[in-house]
Amino acid sequence: MKYALFLGCTIPARSRNYELSARKVANELGIELVDVESFLCCGFPIKASDMKAAMLMGAYNLALAEESDLDICALCSSCTSALTEVAHQLAHDEAMKNEINAELARANLEYKKGVKVRHFARILYEEVGAEELKKHFTKSLEGLRVASHYGCHYIKPSEIYENFDQVEDPHTLDELISITGATVVNYANSKRCCGGPVLPVDEKLAMAVAKEKLDDVLAAGADAINLVCPFCSVMYDSNQKGIEAAFEKTYSIPVLYLPQILGIAMGFDRKELGLNLNIVKTKELLSKYYEPEE
């Protein structure tokens, strides 16, 4: 299994714990992730302001992957949806493809047959599978109560994702978590958005949206949130302290990326998974899975 690793903007700058743990888990599973230095922004952040430019950014990245004869593995859900959507549109609209290719020619690129875009979690679920994953686990995470936040763009819009998961009753992340021995926690309004895309427009509002989720997760008695998108992590992990201050509440809910959880079960140490880089401290929660440090 070999993919071009698409990091996007947020992960290399702000979510190194996600990148680190994903690379570790991929390596353990024999998934080769190839770095393509010239990848740029996926286009998602500018779709609201300039759809055409967003599509050009998406097509630029797709064409680069195609040039290396690789499909794309993305870690960010927004990158995944932006790139998948462009690949979907260009596959179904020849005139649009010609128009975009005329622009890509300035960068000496051409998007031809098309490439496949996959979220890392989807690859783990569909291509690696539970049975193979289990073979790599050395620790059971029994006793860990995990609430999965699917977020929006990991599974939506459904028309571009071939229904690999069910939008109204998603299960892929819960299944991946449950094979570690951890307990899957169901909670109210689990499909609700993190509010991240509204952050540059109205910070207070974005925080209020994220607060709803933290309330629901807390009420369900989960120990930790599991997620697969750096935008969502900014809202729940990086901004959790700010939400606590603004709404005078205490959550202290650790927020873990899926490969961090799988990596614990695989026996990687804290630093190898970037757990020391998570904002809400994870040490106490994970103490029973690690020897006490010096």
Place this chain on the structure above:
Amino acid sequence: MADIDLSKADSGFRKELASQPGSEKLAACFTCRTCMASCPIGVVNSRFNPFRIIRMALYGLKEEVLASEFIWLCSSCYACQERCPQGVCITDFMTVLKNMALKEGHAPTGIRAQLDLVKGQGRIYPLDDFDNKKRNKIGLPSLPTSCEIIKELFPER
């Protein structure tokens, strides 16, 4: 929120929208308000109501829709679009409105800043040597700190 004032209606707006990708089926909206009930933003802020935005657009209230702050509160989560029984691509429609609003000079500063960053530097968080130092320290590879190709992609800038 103030009442809708139909005296400002622009009858051409509906046609203008119908030609935009994602807005073709707008007129099929039969006001069931499933979008409103699904909206995560509406839960915390009643100012935002996708149902109302669709109605205002169909009435032709172009200037009011494009100048309103609430189109920017859509988080593009697709909850409404997935559930619309009439197949209206509501999220795509909101994106069309945001694009039109920007052209008319109504976009929030944060949105314009992101557009400038991506078209100018290729990333919303351009990387510097310090970022690479932090990356290398934990065993991650360095990434380019400058980008020339973006000038080819957006030569008009």
